[in-house]
Amino acid sequence: MKKPWVYKRTNIKGWWVGWYEGGKRKAKALPSKALAEHFRHIKYTQLNSDVFTSVVDFEWQQMRNEYHHAKQVEGLREVSIYEALLTLQHFERLIRPSSSRQITQQSLDTFVLERGKEVKKDTLNKDIRNISAFLNWGVKNRYVPSGLEIKKVKVSQKPVIALSPQQVRNIIKLVSDYPTLRLRILLAVTTGLRRGDIDTILIGDIHFDRNTITTRNRKAKKAMAERPVPEEVMTELSNYVATIPVGQESLFTDRFPEKRWKKVRCMAGLPYLKFHDLRKTFASLLAQRGVSTAVTQRLLEHSSPKLTNDVYTNVDPALRQAISLLPVGELF
Numbered sequence: 001m002k003k004p005w006v007y008k009r010t011n012i013k014g015w016w017v018g019w020y021e022g023g024k025r026k027a028k029a030l031p032s033k034a035l036a037e038h039f040r041h042i043k044y045t046q047l048n049s050d051v052f053t054s055v056v057d058f059e060w061q062q063m064r065n066e067y068h069h070a071k072q073v074e075g076l077r078e079v080s081i082y083e084a085l086l087t088l089q090h091f092e093r094l095i096r097p098s099s100s101r102q103i104t105q106q107s108l109d110t111f112v113l114e115r116g117k118e119v120k121k122d123t124l125n126k127d128i129r130n131i132s133a134f135l136n137w138g139v140k141n142r143y144v145p146s147g148l149e150i151k152k153v154k155v156s157q158k159p160v161i162a163l164s165p166q167q168v169r170n171i172i173k174l175v176s177d178y179p180t181l182r183l184r185i186l187l188a189v190t191t192g193l194r195r196g197d198i199d200t201i202l203i204g205d206i207h208f209d210r211n212t213i214t215t216r217n218r219k220a221k222k223a224m225a226e227r228p229v230p231e232e233v234m235t236e237l238s239n240y241v242a243t244i245p246v247g248q249e250s251l252f253t254d255r256f257p258e259k260r261w262k263k264v265r266c267m268a269g270l271p272y273l274k275f276h277d278l279r280k281t282f283a284s285l286l287a288q289r290g291v292s293t294a295v296t297q298r299l300l301e302h303s304s305p306k307l308t309n310d311v312y313t314n315v316d317p318a319l320r321q322a323i324s325l326l327p328v329g330e331l332f
Helices: 033-047 060-074 078-095 105-116 121-140 165-174 179-191 195-199 231-241 258-267 276-288 293-300 305-311 317-324
Strands: 005-007 015-021 024-030 212-217 222-228
Touching (some): 024 033, 033 060, 060 121, 078 105, 078 121, 165 179, 165 258, 179 195, 195 212
Antiparallel strands (some): 212 222
């Protein structure tokens, strides 16, 4: 067994962990003795992973703190880390684990049952996804045994809320006096961009000579250097940019007008319409015109074609074509 050790160096602040690896002595400095002991425990597990056949009993609070640190190292957004830790707080509240050994199949099933009494199925599935990621990390670090399962609950599929071309025209007409909101709506319906990604577009991202814009997907941390934009929308962009003061870098400097958007959708007879539904409208309009799922998936920057089909399209062109073959005229 390879055993790391904790020590302190003369006239040097902090504590050190030393170990032998590959015949060479190595060391790591840490600011406190508690962190050094914590790291020693981790290094001991790593160095002896070939002889460990069971999980390591790890104190729950330390395990949660280490998971937090691991997520920060991965470079996740703060909001994603917050949601993951919030799920662990709910798990701690409902299960009260004191160590990693109390993460069992029974405790996972109990969490799903108890948490399901508090929240809707969509929220429960978010918690289940977070717990699943936590379990995968725990198995990798030998804190929990492999083979534990926590499955999502079935949720009734909701119909896609997508506007017809006439409804889109009505909304655009209602915002004719609000140029920034009008342009945001046009971009959402004709590019499928999310509201947050539209708000981060820079003037330098617009390529008027090629009818494209460079976009950044903040959610998936992706970028598209040349996203095609309809010529009519590029004309709208050109006219709008001509009114922007010299030196302004962002396409939009104002915040999204929530109250005005609410007023407009109510006037259009669509009080429950969300701005994100314009993204769904984009995908559905493409599907209705026979554009393949693969192309729509690329434009929406989805990782899975199933997501594109299940959530963002309305009328499958193959289904529409099948219905058109029915001899309806012979039935009357």
